[in-house]
Amino acid sequence: MSGHAGHGISRRALLGGTAGAGLMATFPLAAGGLAAARSGDRDRLRIHAREDWNARPPRQPAQLLDHAPDRIIIHHTATPNTKDFSLEQAYRLSRIIQRFHMEEWGWDDIGEQLTISRGGHVMEGRNRTLSAIRAGRHVLGAQLRGHNHHTIGIENEGTYSNAPVPAQLWSSLVDTCAWLCDVYDLDPSQAIRAHRDFGDTDCPGDALYDRLPELRSEVARRLRGTNEHIIWPIPRPVTKSLSAQRLVPPQTRPES
Ligand SMILES: [Zn+2]
DSSP: OOOSSOOOOHHHHHHHHOOOOOOOOOOOOOOOHHTTTTTTTTTOEEOOOOOTTTOOOOOSSEEESOOOOOOEEEEOOOOOOSSSSSHHHHHHHHHHHIIIIISSSSSSOOOOOOOOOOOOEEEEOTTHHHHHHTTOOOOSSSSSSTTTTTTTEEEHHHHHHHOOOHHHHHHHHHHHHOOOHHHOOHHHHHHEEGGTSSSSSSSSOHHHHTTTHHHHHHHHHHHHGGGGOOOOOOOOOOOOTTTTTTTOOOOOOOOO
């Protein structure tokens, strides 16, 4: 959860979400980059852009940093473990999180860069995320207090204190991490970390946390398995310097 430790989105916020009809169009990512996430004739990873889930505009554009993130942070949303695996539920989730972050916490936009639903649907989070990733750069999010300048956050729908991670979510999480490691030239064994590794929180829950070694292994295997026939269309990061630290704009409440 990108926010206060141990606090998920309130049930009121969750149940109060409007279920507007989401657009079905998906964001076409560069073929090579996406092919990196999956091999052979398997489906390519699809990431649904903000327009698809009908995001509201940010209060101000997110900051685009000139370096790549060096860590991928795994969160859970601490929301109910819904049995609704539909795309509409995924879009609704993104809208609920965005409204919660903007209205309850006064942030400029949804905090995390990427969101994955229990049905395995992957959504763009903070504005400018997809264009930043495609350019090998990093858009400043609000998901890991004190470390946003060098980490990219993935919010996984559900509460994984002890509940198992749905196979659909897991598969998309592997694909997404493989894609990010590919684009940013990251070693999954070093890059993939949990929220709790950086702060006083249970996030992403024991059940998901315990599977991070498996996640790193699967991502590494995916990357090894696809390296030979991938064409890399995505520019490598310009620099990995951390010169853009402390660019977090003042907020009514500090983004975390
Ligand atoms: Zn978290």
